[in-house]
Amino acid sequence: MKVIISPDSYKGTLSAVEVAKSMQRGILDADQSIETMILPVADGGEGTLQSLITSTEGQYFSVNVLDPLGRAIQAQYGVLGDQETCVIEMAQASGIMLLQDNEKNPNLATSYGTGQLIKAALDQGFRKFIIGIGGSATNDAGIGMLKALGVRLLATDGSELENGVLNLEKLATIDIRQMDARLADATFTIACDVDNPLIGERGATAIFGPQKGVKKHQIVHFDNCLKHFADIVEKQFSIRLHDYKGAGAAGGMGGALIAFLKGTFHAGIEIVLGAVKLQGHLADAQLVITGEGKSDLQTLHGKAPLGVAKAAKQANVEAILLSGGIDVKAKGTLQKYFSVVESLVDQEVTVQQAMQEPAHFIRLKIKKIIECYIQKGDD
Ligand SMILES: Nc1ncnc2c1ncn2[C@@H]1O[C@H](COP(=O)(O)OP(=O)(O)O)[C@@H](O)[C@H]1O
Numbered sequence: 001m002k003v004i005i006s007p008d009s010y011k012g013t014l015s016a017v018e019v020a021k022s023m024q025r026g027i028l029d030a031d032q033s034i035e036t037m038i039l040p041v042a043d044g045g046e047g048t049l050q051s052l053i054t055s056t057e058g059q060y061f062s063v064n065v066l067d068p069l070g071r072a073i074q075a076q077y078g079v080l081g082d083q084e085t086c087v088i089e090m091a092q093a094s095g096i097m098l099l100q101d102n103e104k105n106p107n108l109a110t111s112y113g114t115g116q117l118i119k120a121a122l123d124q125g126f127r128k129f130i131i132g133i134g135g136s137a138t139n140d141a142g143i144g145m146l147k148a149l150g151v152r153l154l155a156t157d158g159s160e161l162e163n164g165v166l167n168l169e170k171l172a173t174i175d176i177r178q179m180d181a182r183l184a185d186a187t188f189t190i191a192c193d194v195d196n197p198l199i200g201e202r203g204a205t206a207i208f209g210p211q212k213g214v215k216k217h218q219i220v221h222f223d224n225c226l227k228h229f230a231d232i233v234e235k236q237f238s239i240r241l242h243d244y245k246g247a248g249a250a251g252g253m254g255g256a257l258i259a260f261l262k263g264t265f266h267a268g269i270e271i272v273l274g275a276v277k278l279q280g281h282l283a284d285a286q287l288v289i290t291g292e293g294k295s296d297l298q299t300l301h302g303k304a305p306l307g308v309a310k311a312a313k314q315a316n317v318e319a320i321l322l323s324g325g326i327d328v329k330a331k332g333t334l335q336k337y338f339s340v341v342e343s344l345v346d347q348e349v350t351v352q353q354a355m356q357e358p359a360h361f362i363r364l365k366i367k368k369i370i371e372c373y374i375q376k377g378d379d
């Protein structure tokens with residue numbers, strides 16, 4: 001029997017590779033003779049770079065960049081095995097995982113470091129980009145990235161705006177005359193797992209702002225600043241980001257990429273599944289196991305496990321979901337895609353325990369799931 005192990009990360013506790021290894025141990029605990037194959041996946045956020053570079057035998061490059069709060073860090077980008085396609089993962093330079101909880105700062109958190117990664121890749125001669133956006137610490141409409149690439153945000157008196165999303169309300173003109181000229185020859189495929197507009201009640205701030213530190217009473221203020229930015233973009237460049245699907249991804253990074261870097265959106269999970277060649281590997285497999293930190297209604301809108309389930313269905317392979325937590329509201333629908341829908345958290349395991357010892361509980365749960373699967377086959 002061959003089992004493919006294709007989880008996303010359990011954000012905040014384990015990377016996709018670590019989840020996959022724990023699942024593999026559980027499978028082998030149940031039956032040593034099972035053939036396993038580890039193909040970790042991601043949907044644009046953290047882990048996208050590793051998944052794409054590992055699966056295509058690509059190469060990593062390290063760059064000194066500024067983290068969301070302007071501190072010097074080393075971040076990586078990569079080139080796929082084709083030696084041509086460059087992968088930028090926003091979470092590497094501007095990710096929420098780079099901040100402690102008490103450091104979250106939606107006004108100052110900047111995507112500047114992601115712009116630095118792009119610039120470094122342009123310096124290396126790359127022009128064909130996949131940019132994974134998601135898992136970001138920022139709500140800056142991508143202005144940090146734009147600044148790093150030479151775009152200037154000016155107030156009415158011609159002075160450059162000070163850092164800070166809330167300063168966007170003073171924006172009068174966007175000056176692109178000094179934007180990196182090499183971008184004109186570059187293409188950007190945006191790997192993303194959300195289709196939120198830039199502003200409004202489904203916009204970047206209202207939906208993803210709170211996880212980045214935006215307090216409830218600040219949502220309207222931040223949203224208005226992003227709206228003003230979108231108004232100026234529309235006035236100057238005739239591109240309307242306000243309700244553009246995906247413009248609100250990664251704190252508005254989606255919008256900046258569409259308007260200024262001529263990016264095009266693709267489902268992150270589809271890009272990753274293509275690169276890891278999941279469909280081909282499923283051809284002689286009996287089972288595929290996937291999972292993520294928390295499966296909820298958002299999972300049904302293009303998150304990694306759903307992509308894996310759809311690929312499995314096409315190949316007529318049974319799919320199993322083991323996530324850290326499962327939202328009860330989504331369980332019924334998830335069961336249409338997966339033969340088993342399980343979470344680490346249950347009547348015996350609390351959230352705290354599952355978060356503290358995720359590898360241990362994944363191993364235990366998978367062992368049980370596989371034992372049941374084998375038993376079912378024997379009956
Ligand atoms: N080991 C774990 N056990 C239970 N819940 C977890 C575990 N790891 C992560 N989570 C939950 O999953 C959430 C992250 O969900 P995830 O699906 O990984 O990312 P996202 O929804 O941002 O794509 C965390 O905030 C946490 O609540």
Ligand SMILES: O=C(O)[C@H](O)COP(=O)(O)O
Binds near residue numbers: 133134
């Ligand atoms: O704001 C972001 O970074 C993403 O668009 C949504 O966040 P998530 O990928 O962490 O869910």
